[in-house]
Amino acid sequence: MSDCPDCGCSDFDKCLRILNLMLDNEATHKQEEFFNSHIEKCMVCFAHYNVEKQIRQLIKTKLNNKSVPSALANEIRGKIVR
Amino acid sequence: MANQIDTPVKRSYSETKKIQVFDGEFMPHVDSMYNFAYRLTFDEDDAKDLVQDTYMKAFRFINSFQEGTNAKAWLYRILKNSFINDYRKKSKQPAKVDYQEVEQFYNSEDTPSNATVDLRMETTKDMIGDEISNALNSLAVDFRTVVILCDLEGFTYEEMAKILDIPIGTVRSRLHRARNLLREKLGTYALSMGYN
Numbered sequence: 001m002s003d004c005p006d007c008g009c010s011d012f013d014k015c016l017r018i019l020n021l022m023l024d025n026e027a028t029h030k031q032e033e034f035f036n037s038h039i040e041k042c043m044v045c046f047a048h049y050n051v052e053k054q055i056r057q058l059i060k061t062k063l064n065n066k067s068v069p070s071a072l073a074n075e076i077r078g079k080i081v082r
Numbered sequence: 083m084a085n086q087i088d089t090p091v092k093r094s095y096s097e098t099k100k101i102q103v104f105d106g107e108f109m110p111h112v113d114s115m116y117n118f119a120y121r122l123t124f125d126e127d128d129a130k131d132l133v134q135d136t137y138m139k140a141f142r143f144i145n146s147f148q149e150g151t152n153a154k155a156w157l158y159r160i161l162k163n164s165f166i167n168d169y170r171k172k173s174k175q176p177a178k179v180d181y182q183e184v185e186q187f188y189n190s191e192d193t194p195s196n197a198t199v200d201l202r203m204e205t206t207k208d209m210i211g212d213e214i215s216n217a218l219n220s221l222a223v224d225f226r227t228v229v230i231l232c233d234l235e236g237f238t239y240e241e242m243a244k245i246l247d248i249p250i251g252t253v254r255s256r257l258h259r260a261r262n263l264l265r266e267k268l269g270t271y272a273l274s275m276g277y278n
Binding site (some may be wrong): 014016017020021024025026051052054055056058059060062063065066068069072073075076077079080081 | 101105109110113116117119126129130133134137138141209210211212214215218229232233234238239254257258261263264268269271272273275
């Protein structure tokens with residue numbers, strides 16, 4: 001357990017944990033309420049929240065996809081239907 | 083979420099029905115399965131083999147699959163297990179890159195001309211993509227996997243727990259660790275991109 005370097009709230013780790021749950025859509029309603037009111041007064045957690053959100057966004061939208069070998073689907077199907 | 087992952091129920095599809103289920107529910111996921119396989123193995127041939135094995139297994143056990151449930155989660159589970167059981171055993175260095183081969187390729191006189199074109203056409207998106215890919219690929223496979231399942235494929239923690247056969251608490255902590263590592267690698271970069 002460590003103090004939040006900005007607002008001095010007693011449990012920074014807890015904030016980070018909830019922050020991750022929120023961004024993964026896994027937080028409970030209560031956790032969401034807590035966090036939303038928390039980031040209004042804690043700049044550090046607010047900044048963390050935005051960085052984490054941005055990273056997820058980058059992974060979701062910017063990751064290069066491998067082009068799938070065009071024959072793959074047919075090869076698979078060929079092995080099924082003989 | 084798919085019940086079939088918890089309690090496999092045996093049913094008996096006709097041969098025609100099997101093909102129909104296979105085409106309708108499994109085949110649409112080939113592309114994302116291939117990309118997942120590639121991100122586990124970093125090798126095109128291995129990725130291809132892994133996807134083929136996965137689909138062969140899925141077909142063999144198609145009677146355990148209930149139509150209309152989460153086919154994608156089921157396929158991911160099969161692929162992940164094949165990777166652990168078959169692929170990892172075969173290869174002692176799953177992430178090896180033959181640098182000499184890469185070097186030879188780029189220095190070679192008879193490099194196909196389209197390779198040069200590809201390089202020229204590399205867009206900003208590709209470069210950003212490379213940066214993100216490198217960060218993701220540098221994570222240990224267990225961490226990489228949870229990030230792929232969560233961020234790219236949008237599986238819930240519960241689905242991930244079933245796919246990976248680990249408790250939900252482990253999913254949570256593994257993701258948390260993975261996120262910390264990604265933030266170390268991409269945090270500054272994410273900041274420079276601005277908040278959207």
